[in-house]
Amino acid sequence: MASPIRIRLRLSGDKLAVRVAITHEMESGLRLDAAGKTIAARYIQTVKTELNGKEVLSVDLGPNVARNPNLDFSLKGAKQGDTVKVSWTDNQGGTRSDTAAVA
Secondary structure, three states, X not given: OOOOOEEEEEEEOOEEEEEEXXXXXXXXXXXXXXXXXXXXXXXXXXXXEEEOOEEEEEEEOOOOOOOOOEEEEEXXXXXXXXXXXXXXXXXXXXXXXXXXXXX
């Protein structure tokens, strides 16, 4: 199972600052291992964010994004008690979703 997605939320009025840290190797498919064989590509393709079950952000990534990517963004209209769900899918079908509550 993939490592948890770390989601940090900071509410200021109705503006919610979101910081997301994803643990993922993000292999491009261009590197070689010690034996000289190509390491298979494995990278996050899509990251989706939901606020109270409604999709509010979708980001397409690719093989040129660094290992363990971080995303920072803001959402409007949030309030205490709301939930933020972040999900990713990689090119080999791996997935992970985690949820955090707005405090």
